[in-house]
Each structure stands twice: as structure tokens, then as C-alpha cells.
Amino acid sequence: xxxxxxxxxxxxxxxxxxILLYFxxxxxxxxxVSSVGLLSFNLPFIIIFYWSLRDPDxxxxxxxxxxxxxxxxxxxxxxxxxxxxYLTIIGFAAYLRxxxxxxxxxxxxxxxxxxxxxxxxxxxLILSYIFSIEINFFEIIVNITFTFLLxxxxxxxxxxxxxxxx
Amino acid sequence: xxxxxxxxxxxxxxxFLKKSNKQQFSLLALIxxxxxxxxxxxxxxxxxxxxxxGINETxxxxxxxxxYPEKKFRDSIxxxxxxxxxxxxxxxxxKKIDKLNIEKLNYFYLENENxxxxxxxxxxxxxxxGIISRVLIxxxxxxxxxxxxxxxxxxxxxxxxxxxxxxxxxxxxIEVNYTTSRAILISDLNSNIPVVIxxxxxxxxxxxxxxxxxxxxxxxDEIEFEDNAIVYTSGSGGNFRxxxxxxxxxxxxxxxxxEFFSDLSQLSYVKxxxxxxxxx
Numbered sequence: 099x100x101x102x103x104x105x106x107x108x109x110x111x112x113x114x115x116x117i118l119l120y121f122x123x124x125x126x127x128x129x130x131v132s133s134v135g136l137l138s139f140n141l142p143f144i145i146i147f148y149w150s151l152r153d154p155d156x157x158x159x160x161x162x163x164x165x166x167x168x169x170x171x172x173x174x175x176x177x178x179x180x181x182x183x184y185l186t187i188i189g190f191a192a193y194l195r196x197x198x199x200x201x202x203x204x205x206x207x208x209x210x211x212x213x214x215x216x217x218x219x220x221x222x223l224i225l226s227y228i229f230s231i232e233i234n235f236f237e238i239i240v241n242i243t244f245t246f247l248l249x250x251x252x253x254x255x256x257x258x259x260x261x262x263x264x
Numbered sequence: 265x266x267x268x269x270x271x272x273x274x275x276x277x278x279x280f281l282k283k284s285n286k287q288q289f290s291l292l293a294l295i296x297x298x299x300x301x302x303x304x305x306x307x308x309x310x311x312x313x314x315x316x317x318g319i320n321e322t323x324x325x326x327x328x329x330x331x332y333p334e335k336k337f338r339d340s341i342x343x344x345x346x347x348x349x350x351x352x353x354x355x356x357x358x359k360k361i362d363k364l365n366i367e368k369l370n371y372f373y374l375e376n377e378n379x380x381x382x383x384x385x386x387x388x389x390x391x392x393x394g395i396i397s398r399v400l401i402x403x404x405x406x407x408x409x410x411x412x413x414x415x416x417x418x419x420x421x422x423x424x425x426x427x428x429x430x431x432x433x434x435x436x437x438i439e440v441n442y443t444t445s446r447a448i449l450i451s452d453l454n455s456n457i458p459v460v461i462x463x464x465x466x467x468x469x470x471x472x473x474x475x476x477x478x479x480x481x482x483x484x485d486e487i488e489f490e491d492n493a494i495v496y497t498s499g500s501g502g503n504f505r506x507x508x509x510x511x512x513x514x515x516x517x518x519x520x521x522x523e524f525f526s527d528l529s530q531l532s533y534v535k536x537x538x539x540x541x542x543x544x
Contacts, residue, residue: 124327125334163294171323172401174408174439174446177316178301185295192279192291197271228306231408232453234474 111259116157119145123169123180138237139244142169143217144252146184147210150191152201152260159188176229183217190216203253211246218242317441324412324444328400335402342530394428394535395419400444402531409452409474411435411531416443421536426504428535432525433457433497433508437536447536450510451476451528458500459510461493470495470510470522476529478511478522489513495522505539 110117122141142165149156166181173180190213194206218238225231280292304312346353397419401412415421417440427435427447435455439446448455455472461480466489471481480489493513499506514523 121330124323124330158288159291159294160289163289163298166298167319168323171316171319172327174410176302176305177312178298178305182295182298182302185291185298188291189279189295193275196275196278224302228302234453237474 112156114259115145115149115256116161119157119162119165120168123165124172137244138241139248140214140241141252142184143187143214143245144210144249146187147191147213147249148253148256150188151195151206152256154188154192154195159185162188175225179221179224182224183221186217186220187213203250206253207246207249210249211242214242214245320439320441321443324400324441328412331401394537395421397421397445397534397536399531399534402529408454409449409472409528410438410446411449411534413437413445413447413534413536414443415536416441416445418442421445422538424503425536425538426508428508428537429526429531429533431509431535433504433510434524434526434528434531434534436503445536447534449528450478450524456481457504457510458498459495460498460506461489461495461513463493464489467498467500473518473521476524476527477514477517478524479518480513480520480522489515489520491515503539 119142122145146157146162150162162184163181166179166184167177169175169180170177190209194209198205218241222233222235222238226233280295281290301312395415397413397415399411400414411427413421413427421437421440423437423440425437426433427437433450435447435449437445438448450457450470450472451474452472453474455470455478457470459468459470459480460466461468466487469481470478473479478495480495491513495510495512497504497506497508497510509525511522511524514521517523
């Protein structure tokens with residue numbers, strides 16, 4: 099009985115990043131705090147970058163691709179855009195992983211900032227020039243800022259959880 | 265210098281082409297596949313349309329279930345905040361009812377006169393009976409402001425039908441699946457509605473701002489509308505029936521800003537209607 103409980107807990111922790119990713123794309127995870135104005139951040143970006151950097155086997159590229167498709171459907175975007183954006187973030191994380199010997203949260207966060215700036219720019223370009231969708235750039239900048247700042251917090255939480263899930 | 269460039273190329277090649285033991289696909293293959301999907305979406309490829317409809321049906325339901333706890337949490341916060349304002353609201357409502365009762369008599373006369381005149385000029389479009397639909401998902405995206413409804417082509421929903429809440433215009437159906445549909449809200453940046461502003465009968469276009477209010481566009485610069493001027497659909501273009509109330513001018517929120525009558529972040533049930541010519 100106890101062994102079963104431990105196994106269940108381990109399985110849950112092992113698949114936690116994947117569950118959280120799918121939960122956030124289906125729930126379209128944006129936190130709005132009306133008293134502050136518009137406080138929103140992109141949780142899928144944080145999850146994808148962190149886990150692709152630290153433990154790429156935890157969430158497969160194919161599953162991230164499918165998460166992107168689901169995100170497009172939930173938000174009503176043309177199919178393929180979010181998948182492409184998520185994959186570019188994996189690209190940045192994979193490159194950083196290959197050139198880094200000793201991981202450092204500050205270096206990681208700088209590359210993360212570059213990657214989300216690049217991803218959001220490509221996203222905005224595709225949506226506005228190919229699909230003629232009008233975009234509120236201020237909202238995107240706010241979103242990028244909070245996503246970057248919250249990366250530190252989530253990285254701490256994931257760092258704490260990582261040994262438990264393996 | 266050369267070794268630095270080689271390291272860069274090796275790191276890039278390894279990042280995009282190398283697969284670890286547990287990875288089924290290389291990053292480059294998936295990126296190419298997603299680019300192909302984007303281009304096929306842009307070309308409105310038939311296969312992509314069917315794929316999207318298939319995914320929509322399951323994803324919308326799943327998303328509604330996953331969003332349920334968050335939705336309930338938001339509803340409870342709204343409930344408590346409304347509860348504490350009940351007394352003041354009650355006093356205000358009593359005053360409003362008295363005022364409205366007086367106005368109602370005048371409107372009754374004007375409505376009948378208006379109906380008669382519309383029949384004479386042949387502008388007698390009316391809205392169908394309407395299909396009541398529940399809002400499955402009402403989360404705001406960064407780019408699109410839309411809602412998912414639990415009625416689709418099975419229930420007679422068609423693209424272009426208008427979405428109302430308490431007879432106020434809130435959006436238009438843009439995508440129809442078998443059991444669900446998506447409606448773009450009037451607050452969306454891509455929403456442009458021909459409107460008429462009363463008093464004065466000024467024709468203009470109401471555009472969404474991506475926030476909870478709209479903005480009057482394409483009116484002459486010298487025209488300044490007073491606060492509380494009512495914005496109705498003008499019926500130009502034939503997408504909307506004329507005279508649907510949308511909101512009122514509020515210059516405090518924005519210059520020529522329009523405060524919507526419906527709270528677009530609190531939609532639970534909406535009525536979907538189509539425009540049809542009334543029988544004489």
C-alpha cells in the first residue's frame with residue numbers, strides 16, 4: 099500500500115511538467131490582476147525553456163509540438179504558429195545546454211529573455227503580416243516582462259522539484 | 265577564431281538535429297513541419313480545415329473542464345463584491361425604475377411609429393428568434409478576444425450570426441464546428457462595426473481596442489461626442505440589424521471611447537441570432 103502510494107507520487111512528479119504544460123495551454127494561463135492593470139505571463143514559455151534546458155527527456159519535442167497545436171485551437175490562432183514558437187524556444191534552450199558546462203540561473207535567464215523576445219517577435223510578425231491580425235504591442239511587452247521576471251521564481255520551484263521526480 | 269565558429273556550428277547542429285534516446289523527433293523536423301502547417305493554414309487548405317474542426321471539438325470541451333475551477337473562483341469573487349454593494353445598488357435602481365417607467369410610455373409610441381415607417385421604406389430586417397448558448401470559455405487571449413459557445417452547426421449556428429447578451433450586441437460568430445462555435449467579441453482589435461451615434465445620427469465605425477472598451481473611428485475630427493451618447497449598430501454592410509444597442513460614449517476612458525453595455529468579461533449565457541427579412 100505504502101509502496102503504491104510512493105509509486106503514484108513519483109509518477110505524478112515525473113509527469114508534473116507535462117501535466118502543467120498541457121494544463122496551461124488548455125487553460126490559456128494568463129493571470130489578470132485588475133487592480134494592477136494587466137498582469138499576464140506566459141507559463142508555457144517558462145516550462146518549455148526550463149525543462150528543455152535542464153532535462154530535455156522530461157517533455158518530448160513531439161509533445162511540445164502537440165501542446166502548441168492545442169494552444170492554437172484554444173486561442174483561435176492559425177494552426178502551427180504556437181508549435182513553431184515553442185520549438186524555437188526549445189532551440190535556444192538546446193543551444194545553451196550544448197555550450198554550457200556549469201548551469202547558472204542568471205545566464206539562463208538572459209538567454210530566456212532573448213528567446214521570448216525572439217519568439218514573440220516572430221509570433222507578432224506572422225500574425226500581423228501573414229494573417230493580418232491586429233496586435234496590441236503594449237500587452238505583449240507587459241507579458242514578456244512578467245514572463246521574464248517570473249522565470250526566476252518558477253526556476254527555483256522546478257529546481258526544488260526536479261530531484262523528486264527523477 | 266575558426267575553432268570558435270566550429271564550436272558554434274557544432275552546438276547549433278547538435279541542438280537542432282541530434283535526438284536523445286527518449287526523443288522521437290528531431291527539432292528541425294518538427295520546425296519544418298510546423299512551418300508547412302502555417303503555410304497550409306494561410307492557404308486555407310481543406311485538410312487543415314477538417315483537422316482544425318476535429319481538434320476544436322475535443323479541445324474546447326477539455327479546455328472548458330480545465331478552466332472550470334478558475335471560472336468558479338472568479339465568479340465567487342464577483343459574487344462577494346456584488347453582495348457588499350447591494351444596498352446602494354438597490355437605491356439607485358429604484359430611482360432608475362421611476363425614470364424608465366416615464367420614458368417607456370414615450371418609447372412605446374415611438375417604436376410603433378418607427379415600425380410603420382420602416383415598412384414604408386422597406387428596411388424591415390429583424391433578428392431571428394435566437395438560440396440560447398452557454399459560454400464554454402471566455403478567457404482573453406493576447407491577440408484575440410473571443411468566446412467559445414456550446415452550440416454549433418448541429419443547432420443551426422452559422423458563420424456571421426450576431427451574439428447578444430440582454431439584447432446588447434457583444435460579438436459575431438466567426439467559426440462553427442459541429443457542437444461548438446467561436447465568436448469574436450466587439451472588444452477585439454480586429455472588430456469593426458458600422459454604428460450610428462445618437463443624438464445626432466452620426467455614422468461611424470466602432471473598433472475594438474483589445475481592452476474592455478471600444479473606440480469610435482473614422483468620424484470627422486471636429487465632431488466631439490458628449491459622454492453618454494448612445495451607440496447603436498447602423499446596419500450598413502448588412503452584417504448587423506440596425507438599432508442594436510452597443511454602448512455609450514465615455515471620453516474619460518479614452519478619447520471617443522465607448523463603454524459597452526455588457527460586461528464582456530462576465531458572459532455566461534448569450535443569445536445567437538441571425539438577420540432575416542420580416543414578413544409583411
